[in-house]
Amino acid sequence: MLLLQVYPFITSFYYSLTDYNALAEPHFSGLSNYVRLFTKDKEFFKSLAATLKYTVYTVPFKIIMSLFIAMLLNNSRKGIGALRTIYYLPSLFGGSMAVSILWKIMFMDDGMINAFLHKFGFETISFLGNPATALPTLSSLEVWQFGSSMVMFLAALKQVPSSLYEAAKIDGAGKVRSFFSITIPQISPIIFFCIIMQTINALQNFTSAFVVTQGGPVKSTYMLGLKLYNDGFLYYKMGYASATSWVIFGLVLVFTVTLFGTSKFWVFYGDED
Amino acid sequence: MKRKKLLALLVSAVTVMSALAGCGSNASSSTATDTAPAAETKTESTEAATEEAAEPAESSEPVTLRFSWWGGDARHEATLAVIDAYQKLHPNVTIEPEYSSYDGYSEKKTTEFASGTAPDIFQIETGLGPEYYNQGVLYNLTEGGMDFSEFDANFLVQNGQFGSGSQYAMPTGQAGTALIVNKDLADAVGIDLSKPYTWDQFFEWGKMVRDYDKDCYLLSANTSYATAFILRAWCRQMNGKPIVDADMNLNMTEEQFKEAFEFIKRLYDEEVCAPAAYKAPFGDQDQEDPNWIAGKYVASIGYTSSADVLSAANDSINYMAGQLPLRDGGVSDGWFNDCPQYIGVYAKSEHPKEAIDFLNFFFNSDEAAAILGTVRSVPPTVKAQVICAENGVLNPLTKESVTVSMQYNGQSDGGPTTGSEVTAILTDAYENVAYGTLSPEEAAAETMELLQDYVDTHK
Amino acid sequence: MDKKTKKKIRSIVSYLVLVVIGIIMIYPLIWMFFASFKTNEEIYGSIALLPSSYSFEAFRNGWNAIGGNTYAVFFKNSFLLVIPTTILTVVSSTLVAYGFARFNFRGKKLAFSLLLSTLMLPNAILIIPRYSIFRSLNVLDGYGPFYLMAAFACYPFFTYMLVQFMRGLPRELDESAYIDGCGTFRTLIQILLPLLKPAMFSAGLFQFLWTYNDYFNSLIYINTVKKFTVSLALRLSLDSETIVVWKNVMAMSCLAVLPVVVLFFFCQKYFVEGIATSGLKG
Secondary structure (H helix, E strand, C coil): CHHHHHHHHHHHHHHHCECCCCCCCCCECCCHHHHHHHHCCHHHHHHHHHHHHHHHHHHHHHHHHHHHHHHHHCCCCCCHHHHHHHHHHHHHCCCCHHHHHHHHHHHCCCCHHHHHHHHCCCCCCCCCCCHHHHHHHHHHHHHHCCHHHHHHHHHHHHHCCHHHHHHHHHCCCCHHHHHHHHHHHHHHHHHHHHHHHHHHHHHCCCHHHHHHHCCCCCCCCCCHHHHHHHHHHHCCCHHHHHHHHHHHHHHHHHHHHHHHHHHHHHCCCCCCC | CHHHHHHHHHHHHHHHHHHHHHHHHHHHHHHHHHHHHHHHHHHHHHHHHHHHHCCCCCCCCCEEEEEEEECCHHHHHHHHHHHHHHHHHCCCEEEEEEEECCCCHHHHHHHHHHHCCCCCEEEEEHHHHHHHHHHCCECCCCCCCCCCCCCCHHHHHHCCCCCCCCCCCEECCEEEEEEEEEHHHHHHHCCCCCCCCEHHHHHHHHHHHHHHCCCCEEEECCHHHHHHHHHHHHHHHHHCCCCECCCCCECCCHHHHHHHHHHHHHHHHCCCECCHHHHHHHCCCHHHCHHHHCCCEEEEEEEHHHHHHHHHCCCCCCEEEECCCECCCCCCCCCCEECCEEEEEECCCCCHHHHHHHHHHHHHCHHHHHHHCCECEECCCHHHHHHHHHHCCCCHHHHHHHHHHHCCCCCCCCCHHHCHHHHHHHHHHHHHHHHCCCCHHHHHHHHHHHHHHHHHHHC | CCHHHHHHHHHHHHHHHHHHHHHHHHHHHHHHHHHCCCCHHHHHHCCCCCCCCCCCHHHHHHHECCCCCEHHHHHHHHHHHHHHHHHHHHHHHHHHHHHHHHCCCCCHHHHHHHHHHHHHCCHHHHHHHHHHHHHHCCCCCCCHHHHHHHHCCCCHHHHHHHHHHHHCCCCHHHHHHHHCCCCHHHHHHHHHHHHHHHHHHHHHHHHHHHHHHCCHHHHHHCCCHHHCCHHHHHCCCCCCCCCCCHHHHHHHHHHHHHHHHHHHHHHHHHHHCCHHHHCCCC
8 A cells, every 4th residue: 555555645646856857857946846837837826716716616515405405315105226226327437438429519509408498588698609608507416416426425324323313203393403413413424525535526527627628718627636647648748737736736725624624613423422 | 652663664764765766766867878889880880770670679578568549449449450460570570569448648748658668669749749749759750770672762851750860750641731622512502612712612612501501511621620720820820830849939920810810700791600609519520510410511621641530421422522722822831731641659668679570561571461451540651551452441532632742842831830838829719819918909919929938938 | 474384495406406406417327327228219318208119128138248257247247347456455555554643763755745646647658567477477457457446445545434434533542542552553543443344345345336337447457347347248249330239338337336325325334324323522
């Protein structure tokens, strides 16, 4: 594990301090990659902004949506199994080519979303063609695939002892109150986990931008994950790309540490007193 | 106890790691010493080897070669058939095919080059050829005894030598810029693209098309092809040099860029091209644009190899290959003919001789030419073209567009200008101007700055 | 209105909400399925859901990919890759997670932060160093890299996920097990694992799905087409310069997703069963 996880980890940090181009031996170049990133590379800040926006657009929606649906699906009514499968279905396709084609066709000028909007008298919107709407459209794809956190919430909800709800009922607590005072605290470790993971995923997002928009139009969806990929593998600036990923690392770290800091106020672990 | 275990693990990991590091350096130093004398003996024996080159390698020791390429179904099938045919002639040689789509293809190559595990033979994207040559991952085919007798010598100098005087990659075919014209619509509007014309004329026609039908445009131009075939060609016509040349000189001034971007802005302001926002979802797949399918564009600009797909999108329309626009008083016509991709041999291949023998079969034998047909565009040798024509596999429209593109005498842009990084800078500027998010002045300033920086870091 | 009808109405409403949102969610996929019967012209040129004619040609043609390899081979390869990877991941991640969740050892905090840290670095940048390790281990062009990664718990996501679930379980459980004379291993197997079933099944499901869908790692590590998995095969014939028959792609994408749908459908009862039925006190 040290070899497979930690060695690449450390190597990439070393690369970030070199002019490594993936083909020739790396030469040490100090902090120049980082300096360049922050002082010369305008694209970096654009990418950073797009990445942060994407995170803000997707994470809250995804979490709320999946928790809401998981609550509704958490019973044993007839046909609920099929419904659960339906909700998970979009996530099963992942970042496949078919999904990317699907999204393009749905959102193109003559596509079904526009046809639907026309019925209500809206003008045609070039969802993926307009720099202002491309990122939200891409985000909708991400939110659509909320299945994995839904599954985790379902699993977590199952861990909540039913005796707690019964006790609350005896105390006269309503549904809403027991949701906030029992469900949320009980599954808080998983909510916490999902927020962290979804944020990490969003900050590193690569797949959806790569398969649907390739970062366009006008780089409006050129997120950091895609930028470092292109820098490293297409422009042979592996050292520079490593530096970019260490900046992402820093971002994620700051976020996680902050969230961990708040966690003692709202995350409740069963193994603590 | 736990701690001890952790410690033990750490120690063993460190040992393994250092062993690995040791391995790596050993391996690289040994290959270095191996290849040096090998290269010497090779140069000495080249003359002797050339005569035998067409013959199969003398030894019948079993040899395994890896050959990787990207493409679609037809290309995969034909290439596999050629491999089969070759293996029948050379039972001791096994060729492992590694084929896929272009998604991730060059990324995989990068990874393999980094670890020295690239296949013996691989297909190369034209724009990346010079980059690979510079990084030294390509084997010198001239020294290796490749047979070039079927090829046009000038064509080879332009394609795959990268200014070195030796062939480092084989062009797989002939390709150039093509203007695929919807002849029915062009005739209806009264536009004749079969004769030479200028950009000014082009603008006038653009207006005529809009007057003829509000749903129609003269040109279906996606930003990535338009960057290559409109922006770059226009610059080339203006000053006759590639934007960045092989010696990393930047041949454009900010003023010239400004002029170029003003021209691009006009294309959109005067509605010669369909709006960039409309085209964006289709990427460079013009054939998927419903308006192209419905025949609402007079023409689409792209590679000659896209003639096939573009005309297949709606086969009730008559198509032709149009002439390409010229600049009044331009120093060069700017349009040129090069190749759709290369095939090369890996510099670290253990069996370069066998690999080259296979390439000789692949490029020079009648059998391979008949099997391959036009799966890599119009074949690079006259002999193969004749075979294709006899077999009736040459799409007339493709052939026509190659013929049109060959009558121009611009010099290939191939080099840093077509490399992925400069292409990305130019495409980005083009998009910004097309969308109006940057004015021509701003775009010119930014492009200058980025290109200057690129040139400085690569000199 | 008495309580009962109120409850009934509420249940119907939530049911309706689920169905309506469900239909919106799945509409694109239904469209995709019907696209398997459409010509390229129809796919791009018309927004109608239903195709003009039905023929299973796309499924047949798509199935027989190129070079004598059919999707039967690709499916077999996918399972060869995915099933061992999934099992190894769940086992190794559970063990490591157990260590982190239930034991105090020196350097635990550091090790845990390191574990989390490796999650925070984008995968793309780790490809080259990792690839060079696997080259030294001589496991390229195969599924070895995936097995090794799984066996050594190199998917920190799952370790962390299981840690979170384990920490949700009260510690008294372990303690009472110790009092009953169970060793640490038996405590894990007999007491914790049954309670962790939903979490382990979701971890397994995710790993199955992600490995099954993974494109880039598979592309990097697998060279020969004979060893290609379904996710690689799906893109085998996508080339911008040749005519892509989209209905074949759509048909095979629909087919490719079937195993995971089936898996999910039958696994979900393990999410449903859970602690709630085990009579655990809070």
